[in-house]
Amino acid sequence: MANRSGSADLPLHGGRVPAWLADRMAKLGGVICQAIIEQYGRDELLSRLSHPFWFQSFGAVMGMDWHSSGITTSVIGALKRGLQPLERELGLYVCGGRGRHSRKTPDELVSIGDRVGFDGDALARASRLVAKVDSAAVQDGFNLYLHGFIVAADGSWVVIQQGMRDATSTARRYHWKSDGLSDFVDAPHAAIEGENAGEIVNLADHRAGRARSAQVDLLAELGPDGIVDQLIDLMPKKDLPEPAQMTLPHLVMPAHHDIREKDVMMRRLHGALAAAETQAPKDFTELLLVPGIGARTVQSIAQVAEVIHGAPNRFADPARFAMAHGGKDGAPFPVPLKVYDETINVLRYAVVKARLGQTEQMEAIRRLDTQSRQLEKTAKGPGFQDYVAEEWRRSPEYGGRTVFDDAAEPFARVKKTAR
Template sequence: MKRSGAADLPLHYGYVPQWLADRMARLGLAVTEALLADYGRDEVLRRLSDPFWFQSFGAVMGMDWHSSGITTSVMGALKRAINPHSKELGIYICGGKGSASRQAPAEILKVCESTGLDGVELVRSSKLSAKVDNTVVQDGFQLYMHCFVLSREGQWTVIQQGMSTGNSTARRYHWHSAGLRSFVDDPHTAICGPNQGEILNLADHQADPARKGVLSLTREKPELMMQDAQQLLTQPPPRTQDAQQFLTLPAHHDVRAEDVDLRRLGAVLWLAHDRRPADFEELVLLEGVGPRTLQSLALVSEVIHGTPARFRDPARFAFAHGGKDGHPFPVPIDVYDETIAILQGAVHKAKVGESDKLDAMKKLSALAQRAEDSFAPTGRGLDEWIAREQADSWKYGGRTVFGKAKPPEAAVRSKQLRLF
């Protein structure tokens, strides 16, 4: 196994309203089932271990696209939705936030009782991953959330998050059992976050001499250790370079042009709102779906079928269902519900051998990618597009933590806005 990555996020307090939490659980289950149908359990765990995909997944669910709350809310929604169906799906989620994190070992052992997996070894993996991120890597973040996602085959992913109250940021750590050779020698698949200055990372491969030195100290005489310590106090510490890649998200709430890949976003919006059915025969099974719902479906489809390189701009996926704080626009409840219904219907039909609609979802993602080849964004229309989404939000049942969207006082502009 290895730690697959990490992310640094602005620390947000607050809550997830029930109207959003329920929808996040339903959409999370539908996306998981679609992933299982096309790619299997190992791929579900790999996706969860990718910090960029995880952030995009949270954004498409209607959470604040950049906030620390994505971690706890997404994992909470998935645990509520998946665990009642774990026997069928073969996926189990243990642990959680705060006191729930300390229940992970007992929950892992309970899963192992029914699956025959090695509970002792899996509990050890859970505890070690937390110990490494809390103690071996001393980067100023104190863990407060730990989730252990386990498959029927014994593969696992860990998603855990720490808080630094000093600079109001949270850091999320991802681990993946596939390919991990050591818990203390470059174990992470990724760590995401801004550079916080020099840190003590005894899990870095370059720290192997330091780890050996720590072990040797246990065999040294105390008086010799004190002499060496006095010498070290007069010498500058050696500089090391952290080789990990980080996902770092900005503090600003609004979505800006620099936060998204304009070509990819523009192609989705163009396909959804200006498409010509004669040119896209593959969409025939989605005929009757309104353009606004098609926009959301295209982004949800990419979360299911996109390759890792396509998740480097998580903010783009907020254009599926907005954000609970109103950025880039209020959550369109009616569109959200229709998206869930279409995806759930496609998944359920696939279970009985009718995979046409699930295949159509996959083709929708491919069509959006094809459209990118001929799409040339100018970068001037993003703010106008967001303004129109906000103005039209009331038409789709738009809602935020502050209340329901209302019609603008001025008449909504009727002229067609150019896409970028």
């Protein structure tokens, strides 16, 4: 059976992703996926996508709101756009999305299966079952509105879907992975993210096997009307033990929109900054030849390098990865478009070179991640507030931009509200 990775609380946020960020997210998300596949293989990328902590950090490093439910929608959308031109080359296909796009998933899978050669009908059935389990078998009060299905050419897949609960303004994200999945209704989730809202009905728990069988028997014996009559006569049940997946380690994303020092592991941030400052001149000779690459870009690359190479325990503080490219709402600072574009160029350059057999650039990025971990034990750096203040001060120089830029007095307004 699939392993659960944990759970997390996600504030439910509305809004939109502007075109200037959505296009860049598609490019950066696509090239990060390429780099992971180049270094570790396609199965490793699927494994990471099924990990809720990594997924949240992945969205944060792309400049999306670091803690909100919108990361799920925007990352799925970015991957669908960013990987579509590369799907034959990588053997990776992204289906589904939010709302009406989610309902097209089975048809997309059948169509891709016809082209690629896997059983699209079987995967379409898997898609429907996954959605049914998280909407009907797991009755936790969250109504599904997003379903993303990422499938490889060999038929292995990951599903990421999300539900909302209007009463609490929260969202819950569910992660599934085909690897090791032997039963759709017996503890199938790779992970469930979301607020523990108290008692839930989870018929997908492995301990609920007798309950599932009894329901089938009851339906055959009494029929729907008879079951309703029986329910009317039942007394309220006593409190049940908390479901197993809610007791696993889980990521709690706070309601506050701004990033605070307590949200960031500063020693890890200082390690990345130190590696960028002291090691890059030695190790990044070739990368620094890419036009326009400067010290600030290397700092961002150091954090992107961790998304590519980091172990699962490195993603307990997704807020730290927002320090690479800021956030679209100005938290922690405006998205530095010049730095963002330079980061994409560096990664593309490294991936292209690696495919030609010249791995020096990809190895340099890997070493930057290694050096960050080594230096974080001793590195000193600016305080959190000082770091953020400096990013705000230099934001015009970096081409800083937020979603408020179309409004009157944009920069002054977002700066005031974000602080």
